[in-house]
Amino acid sequence: MPEIFYNNEGYFLIRFESKEDKNTVLVRGPYMIYRKPMFLHEWTPEFKLEEDMLRVLPIWVIFPNLPLAFWGETSLGKIASAIGKPLMTDECTAKKLRVSYARVLIEVDVTKVLKKSVAIRDPKGIKTNQDVEYEWEPAYCKKCDKVGHICKEKEPPIQQKVWIVKPTKQDEPIPLQPETKTSPETWQTVFKYLRQYHSMLAWNIMGLNKRARHVEIGAHLKRLQINCAALLETRVKKNKADEIRKRFGNKWNWLDNYSDHSNGRIWIMWEEGTMQIIPIQKTDQYIHFDVLDMQGSRVHILTVIYAQNQLMQRRKLWDDIKQVAGNIHDPWLVVGDYNNVLHPNDRIGGHPVQASEVKDLKHMMEVAGLFEHGTTGWNIQEYGWPMHILWKKLKNVQSNMREMNKQVMDQVNDIKELRLRLEQAQEKLSTDRFNEGKIEEVQELTNKLLKATETEEQILHQKAKINWMRYGDGNTAYFHATIRGKNKQTGLYHLEDAQGRKLTEHSDIENEVIRFYDNLIGKTAPKMRHVDITVLRQGAQLEDPDRAMLIQPVTDKEIWEALSGIGDTKAPGIDGFSARFFKGAWTVVGEDVKKAVQDFFKHERLYPAVNCALVTLIPKKKDAKTMKEMRPIACCTTIYKIISKILTARMRKEKSFMTILSLPKSCCVVLEQDLF
Secondary structure (H helix, E strand, C coil), rough: EEEEEEECCCCCEEECCCHHHHHHHHCCCCCCECCCEEECCCCCCCHHHHHCCCEEEEEEEEECCCCHHHHHHHHHHHHHCCCEEEEEECHHHHCCCCCCCCEEEEEEEECCCCEEEEEEECCCCCCEEEEEEEEECCCCECCCEEEEECCCCCCCCCCEEEECCCCCCCCCCCCEEEEECCCCHHHHHHHHHCCCCEEEEEEEEEEEEHHHHHHHHHHHHHHCCCCCCEEEECCCCCCHHHHHHHHHCCCCCEECCCCCCCCEEEEEEEEEECCEEEEECCCCCCEEEEEECCCCCCEEEEEEEECCCHHHHHHHHHHHHHHHHHCCCCCCEEEECCCCCCHHHHHHCCCCCCCCHHHHHHHHHHHHCCCCCCCCCCCCCCCCCCCHHHHHHHHHHHHHHHHHHHHHHHHHCCCCHHHHHHHHHHHHHHCCCCCEEEEEHHHHHHHHHHHHHHHHHHHHHHHHCHHHHCCCCCCHHHHHHHHHHHHHHHCCCEEECCCEEEEECCCHHHHHHHHHHHHHCCCCCCCCCCHHHHHHHHCCCHHHHHHHHCCCCCHHHHHHHHCCCCCCCCCCCCCCCHHHHHHHHHHHHHHHHHHHHHHHHHHCCCCCCCEEEEEEEEEECCCCCCCHHHEEEEECCCHHHHEEEEEEEHHHHHHHHHHHHCCCCCCCCCCCCCCC
């Protein structure tokens, strides 16, 4: 097997067992990882990444709605040559299994502006422009002359239309008019006004055919007191819809888009007697409707979206929304599953967000005058001192994350069903290869299966804690074997006590562990020897400026540096939140974390739960039998680790303090009061 070495300049070295293996790998390229190319370059002693970095990269290029007259090998080659050097087509393009677009792998010079269209001439001599799309647009910085990033430039703020409330009489409906300045206070007023009429829920349920899911949804609607809900991705056929809806009771009215899609991708349900819903427009990707009160007065307009996975279909959706926006003159709410991110930070984990992924959605929002309504779940009002508030918010998030985890696991458990549905869809397509509906069904099922298997791999990877690079690509059997091995290694199934008796009962093992550490640590002493302060003052001491440095207020920068110094894979404490969670959600939780840590240093108070730790016993050797052969590992909470790292970092920075500790006669001084 080849050996892989990482170089700090940002590339990997691969040592093959023979030249034949090396040449075989080089010839079979190009290789793609999640539609992005992996570049291979034969190593030489003079190799330097900056000098040898390729500027011509292989990129999959899409020609949407390319006329069939240009699908020949020669015609495709000429069209692709206008962009770069064509390398190959995908199987569907070569065999004409999908005629909605052609897909060609082309070597493109990324230092130049990528073409968005090429001029073509049909056999009759008519000249038209053919649109060009890129599955991946590499970032190229003209300022640095490097591939991989673009230096940010300060952009002028974009003015957006928002709605503000005009002062009116209390009993009259509130008319809203557009304003050119975005004011958070204005939008809070609007949403407060809307919440007086109903509570709204939009939920991608990823299947509604299982009875357990009906019970789960019904419980959520009751607990959250929802009287209007949008259920997305129901996967329910039209002939089964009425049967499933009856299980929610008779108090609900229903609206769907079965007329535009066979699976009824969007269901709207609202409680009878609370509001009136009047449909305005429906497609396979959205339902646009009026929300009226029981007197027939308009409350607001609502558009529920469930966007398709394919880029071209989403662009059609964005165009439709821009047209809808032109007729809007009242409060308008657009909710649902956009299948798209708006900012790079919206995606936690996975592949980095490319500029091409967000530009269409951003443009639509600018044209339509829409803005993203901020999340409020974390900002629910809690009372107490800062660390107590932080702990309560973490507990609230923990309950919500359990629900999210359940949804993800349901998706992973559906992998076998997705594979079966994909096989059936492929069989249907093989008998009618030019049916666009069947082609889209195969593509949709393929994307869902890939997403589910990728999620499964990530879960197993975290459980197994192994080298992903060597054994990736869906090798779930290997992951399961590793997890079983780890459980067998770390499980404490039997133990020997001090008399050599074998303990197998859980209660006996627990008592032996407590007895061992009681004897090791000892009991509380009735008296303690005091430090001789006179002798202590005769030794080395810190000067006043050094002491002042150690006790100065903790800064936001120190807190972030302490958090950044904690590894993402370090085991969490009793709260269950690792450092990776705090880093990924820093824009949301950061202010509360900073207040909690700064409050500790200012008022010397630590919430008791934060000061607790989970103790794990790790065998010192194979087949460990007694407590002496076990090493205790304390899993502290992340907040506790941040505080500890700030303390140690300050002591390391203070040279005088480190000098005192390094003196031959220096000693450890224990204060009478506990630190925590």
